Amino acid sequence: MEEKNIVLSAKDVVVKFHVRDRVLTAIRKVSLDLYDGETLAIVGESGSGKSVFTKTFTGMLESNGWVDNGEIMFEGKNLLENKKNRDWEKVRGAKIATIFQDPMSSLNPIKTIGSQITEVVMKHQGKTKAEAKEIAIDMMDRVGIPNAADRFDEYPFQYSGGMRQRIVIAIALACRPKILICDEPTTALDVTIQAQILKLIKDLQKEYGFTTVFITHDLGVVANMADRVAVMYGGQIIEYGTVEDIFYNPKHPYTWALLSSLPQIGVKGEELYSIAGTPPSLFNEIKGDAFAPRNPHAMKIDFEEEPPFFQISPTHYAKTWLLDPRAPKIEPPHEIKVLHQRMVEMTSKGGAFYVE
Amino acid sequence: MKRYVLERIIRSLFSIFCVVTIAMFLVYSQIDRNNVFKEDQAVLKLKGQPDAYLNYRYSVWETLGYLDYMTQRDACTLEYDVNSKEFTSCLEIGSPEAAALGEQYKAKGYSVEPTPESGALWFTRDYTLVERIVRFYSGLINIDNPYAVQDANNPDLERKIYFGNDLAGKPALKCSGCEHKYLIYFNSDFPFIHQNIVTFDLGTSYPAYKNQAVTDVMSLRQGSAVKETVTFETGLTLDTSILDHTCTYKEVLDQLDSNKFVDNYANCLTNMAEDSMMSVSIKMGLMAVAIGYGLGIPVGMLMARRKGKLADKLGQAYIVIMISIPSLAYISFFRYLGTQYMGLPGKYPELGGADWRSWVLPVISLALPQIAGLMMWTRRYMVDQSSSDYVKFARAKGLSESEIFSRHILKNAIIPIAQGIPGSIIGCINGAIITESLYAVSGMGKLLPNSIKGFNNSMVIALTFFFTFLSVFSLLLGDLLVTVIDPRISLATSKKGGRK
Numbered sequence: 001m002e003e004k005n006i007v008l009s010a011k012d013v014v015v016k017f018h019v020r021d022r023v024l025t026a027i028r029k030v031s032l033d034l035y036d037g038e039t040l041a042i043v044g045e046s047g048s049g050k051s052v053f054t055k056t057f058t059g060m061l062e063s064n065g066w067v068d069n070g071e072i073m074f075e076g077k078n079l080l081e082n083k084k085n086r087d088w089e090k091v092r093g094a095k096i097a098t099i100f101q102d103p104m105s106s107l108n109p110i111k112t113i114g115s116q117i118t119e120v121v122m123k124h125q126g127k128t129k130a131e132a133k134e135i136a137i138d139m140m141d142r143v144g145i146p147n148a149a150d151r152f153d154e155y156p157f158q159y160s161g162g163m164r165q166r167i168v169i170a171i172a173l174a175c176r177p178k179i180l181i182c183d184e185p186t187t188a189l190d191v192t193i194q195a196q197i198l199k200l201i202k203d204l205q206k207e208y209g210f211t212t213v214f215i216t217h218d219l220g221v222v223a224n225m226a227d228r229v230a231v232m233y234g235g236q237i238i239e240y241g242t243v244e245d246i247f248y249n250p251k252h253p254y255t256w257a258l259l260s261s262l263p264q265i266g267v268k269g270e271e272l273y274s275i276a277g278t279p280p281s282l283f284n285e286i287k288g289d290a291f292a293p294r295n296p297h298a299m300k301i302d303f304e305e306e307p308p309f310f311q312i313s314p315t316h317y318a319k320t321w322l323l324d325p326r327a328p329k330i331e332p333p334h335e336i337k338v339l340h341q342r343m344v345e346m347t348s349k350g351g352a353f354y355v356e
Numbered sequence: 357m358k359r360y361v362l363e364r365i366i367r368s369l370f371s372i373f374c375v376v377t378i379a380m381f382l383v384y385s386q387i388d389r390n391n392v393f394k395e396d397q398a399v400l401k402l403k404g405q406p407d408a409y410l411n412y413r414y415s416v417w418e419t420l421g422y423l424d425y426m427t428q429r430d431a432c433t434l435e436y437d438v439n440s441k442e443f444t445s446c447l448e449i450g451s452p453e454a455a456a457l458g459e460q461y462k463a464k465g466y467s468v469e470p471t472p473e474s475g476a477l478w479f480t481r482d483y484t485l486v487e488r489i490v491r492f493y494s495g496l497i498n499i500d501n502p503y504a505v506q507d508a509n510n511p512d513l514e515r516k517i518y519f520g521n522d523l524a525g526k527p528a529l530k531c532s533g534c535e536h537k538y539l540i541y542f543n544s545d546f547p548f549i550h551q552n553i554v555t556f557d558l559g560t561s562y563p564a565y566k567n568q569a570v571t572d573v574m575s576l577r578q579g580s581a582v583k584e585t586v587t588f589e590t591g592l593t594l595d596t597s598i599l600d601h602t603c604t605y606k607e608v609l610d611q612l613d614s615n616k617f618v619d620n621y622a623n624c625l626t627n628m629a630e631d632s633m634m635s636v637s638i639k640m641g642l643m644a645v646a647i648g649y650g651l652g653i654p655v656g657m658l659m660a661r662r663k664g665k666l667a668d669k670l671g672q673a674y675i676v677i678m679i680s681i682p683s684l685a686y687i688s689f690f691r692y693l694g695t696q697y698m699g700l701p702g703k704y705p706e707l708g709g710a711d712w713r714s715w716v717l718p719v720i721s722l723a724l725p726q727i728a729g730l731m732m733w734t735r736r737y738m739v740d741q742s743s744s745d746y747v748k749f750a751r752a753k754g755l756s757e758s759e760i761f762s763r764h765i766l767k768n769a770i771i772p773i774a775q776g777i778p779g780s781i782i783g784c785i786n787g788a789i790i791t792e793s794l795y796a797v798s799g800m801g802k803l804l805p806n807s808i809k810g811f812n813n814s815m816v817i818a819l820t821f822f823f824t825f826l827s828v829f830s831l832l833l834g835d836l837l838v839t840v841i842d843p844r845i846s847l848a849t850s851k852k853g854g855r856k
């Protein structure tokens with residue numbers, strides 16, 4: 001993993017939004033490196049800033065939001081220096097593609113499937129209509145649409161939900177982007193189709209070698225898809241590492257809480273763990289560790305000073321004072337200790353999250 | 357598709373039927389029938405002659421479809437051969453034949469009474485609502501054919517349909533034995549090809565446009581007669597206002613008729629200077645609709661693209677003004693501007709329909725609110741579409757805002773607007789009451805309110821039928837139009853998606 005090239009490097013990114021006449025800070029100094037060909041999963045509670053953070057890679061923030069600070073290096077250029085929409089248009093779809101939460105509504109209901117694929121090919125690769133059609137049909141084949149040529153002129157309503165998501169993937173990958181951002185791409189699909197779509201993305205990734213950023217709430221997806229995991233809380237990444245690092249040796253109390261609260265972890269019949277309290281208000285300045293008020297192990301310093309990242313291993317970092325040599329030694333909760341066992345059960349053959 | 361359309365048509369017809377039935381019930385049973393004479397001067401003159409007064413009133417009611425009315429002579433004519441002895445005797449007052457007829461009709465539910473002066477019998481029976489409805493619909497559509505005319509005095513009448521020319525020398529499909537002499541003909545009026553084969557009978561107007569067919573009131577030219585030099589088939593050349601295309605069969609010809617016509621088709625309408633009510637309203641309305649859509653949609657699109665910017669705010673202000681100010685106020689305002697500063701006529705008849713300036717102010721008055729409405733809806737649909745997921749995804753694909761706009765948003769936003777287009781166009785026929793009365797345009801707008809005020813009951817029913825018909829079928833047309841542009845709606849009962 002260390003050998004890999006960095007394709008995208010975000011540094012100290014701060015994103016703010018105007019809400020009425022107040023300013024909300026959604027992302028607070030987040031840095032992240034994406035490696036070539038890897039799959040990074042971003043997890044975290046709703047509202048932690050997963051979508052907003054990845055939107056900065058393609059300049060897709062809503063009009064009331066802006067990147068207040070930081071840089072995002074991609075192909076030797078700082079993307080945040082893109083001022084005009086024109087510059088972003090060369091990145092979006094061509095270099096960095098995004099798939100959104102609801103695939104059902106991502107396609108224009110009254111344009112043919114074919115035209116929605118070809119338009120992006122024509123736009124970014126300057127192909128003629130005929131060439132674009134060939135590429136589109138090939139792409140439809142690759143994402144597993146049977147009789148692609150015949151179905152080229154059909155409309156989205158003639159496709160099932162799973163097939164529509166395949167088309168969305170075909171569109172996203174039609175121009176061979178370097179990075180594919182999947183913002184909860186399977187949430188709206190049923191479990192079997194979810195698994196098919198995930199496998200499809202995995203296979204295509206093997207074939208084309210793009211980097212995937214996977215935003216998800218689903219631990220099974222993380223376990224099956226991801227090489228690395230970043231955990232976000234209150235607009236910051238508070239822990240990141242390989243899947244093994246995060247699942248078997250989590251260090252941040254929020255990661256513990258998050259993992260314990262995931263429904264897949266729960267044992268049938270036992271009450272599901274839920275994190276007490278509410279996420280911090282992003283309107284106010286956050287002092288110390290954002291998770292401190294909800295952290296049963298919080299120390300005095302957690303309320304006063306923001307922790308730095310501590311290195312646990314060359315791949316594993318966490319942003320908590322617990323890792324300071326002066327801190328008392330606190331054991332992770334029981335659920336976390338048995339997590340390893342549960343995950344093995346779930347992801348091995350026959351388990352609920354087994355993906356070939 | 358076919359099945360759906362058929363179903364829709366049947367449902368449409370059913371709703372028209374319901375509306376008309378309710379209207380008939382209200383008009384004929386809830387309004388005192390004596391009211392129809394309120395505006396009629398002729399009836400007042402008869403006040404001193406009880407028999408004539410009675411006869412006049414009952415004849416009118418009969419024409420209006422209230423009742424069946426017969427004098428003693430009518431009843432006798434129906435019963436006996438006109439040349440028989442019994443007939444002559446039947447006409448006498450108090451004769452046994454007359455008395456027998458009286459009994460016979462009483463048994464059929466008629467009221468039979470002697471008239472106040474002469475003592476001759478008169479027979480009358482009110483039609484029930486059901487009878488009236490049946491009569492309305494059974495007489496509604498007339499299809500002309502060579503056996504339509506049955507004239508005992510003209511047994512040798514030829515019966516044929518043939519190609520010929522009209523008096524101006526243009527080709528026409530003509531008929532002998534039909535009610536109309538010209539079945540299909542051409543002239544310079546829109547839509548240039550006309551027919552008399554299928555005609556509609558919506559009843560007879562009374563007391564306004566006395567005894568004219570309701571359809572004629574709406575569709576015949578108005579104003580003063582216009583003369584033209586015409587050479588008739590007899591070779592006679594005359595300055596005349598006769599419209600040869602309108603000629604229908606006349607049983608008894610006079611000398612003047614025989615001078616002009618070689619056949620019995622001598623019942624002709626006269627050419628008038630001004631367009632018919634319907635034609636004025638349609639022309640005026642269509643111009644306004646064209647302007648309304650032509651300006652409203654592009655401006656609405658512009659507003660959506662510049663949402664929140666100055667252009668949008670100005671547009672919003674205009675919309676708010678047009679919606680909140682009563683139409684009378686802004687129509688008067690524009691009328692004032694036009695007449696004071698642009699020298700445009702404030703009344704349509706000042707220069708007449710032939711002068712384009714007569715049309716400017718009324719058309720603008722009609723167009724202004726339509727522009728506002730279309731701006732508002734276009735903007736709203738566009739803005740709605742802009743926040744949809746497929747637009748977000750299109751942006752993520754790297755399309756530019758203008759590409760997203762023209763390729764994705766536009767068509768989606770236009771669909772609901774297209775649905776209303778047939779309605780807007782067909783709705784022009786209904787006329788526009790405020791604009792038309794302010795500019796004294798003799799269009800359709802005033803017809804319904806005036807008919808209601810003037811107790812022109814058959815006109816009220818006819819217009820109810822006509823307007824309901826138009827609006828129900830514009831809805832249908834709108835839906836059909838949408839199926840053409842929206843692939844999701846296939847009216848076929850197909851397996852995949854579509855409508856059930």
Ligand SMILES: Nc1ncnc2c1ncn2[C@@H]1O[C@H](COP(=O)(O)OP(=O)(O)OP(=O)(O)O)[C@@H](O)[C@H]1O
Pocket residue numbers: 017018019024026044045046047048049050051052053062064065282
């Ligand atoms: N356009 C916006 N205007 C104002 N605030 C916004 C806007 N977009 C996002 N936010 C705020 O930024 C924060 C992060 O939002 P984001 O959508 O990134 O959350 P998320 O982690 O993706 O959550 P989820 O899992 O529910 O998708 C939230 O508090 C949200 O309210």
Ligand SMILES: [Mg+2]
Pocket residue numbers: 050051052183
């Ligand atoms: Mg999100």
